[in-house]
Amino acid sequence: MSMHRKTITLTEQQDDWVKGQIESGQFGNDSEYIRDLIRRDQQAKERLATLRQALGEGESSGKPKPLDISAIKAAGRKRMKAAD
Template structure:
């Protein structure tokens, strides 16, 4: 793995803009955001697979759905 130093332009700009107080904080924030993004992407993939596995699609009418909900829940 290549070491990152403060001389990397993106790190310098981020720290100079005071969004991070030091190199380590900036790198930890990048890793945390990437982990969050990966988890969100995995959740979307899972939902897509679940939807595809749920069977044939059925017609949907937004108006009928609204009427049904209003009848059931006032």
């Protein structure tokens, strides 16, 4: 994977925060910290897209049915017994 150099501007408070993250030993340098932030943002966006897709599928799946807690518990117990 090729690397690209970027120049960013931070406030003093933000720069102090980044330095603190590095001094804590979690990251080796500024670039590692920024790349971690980007990865986390990408993952959060992917989770949100998956959730939105699931919500859309649920909304378009038809009319809702009444919730039967007893049946849900019974099905769960059956699965637990089958797993043993």
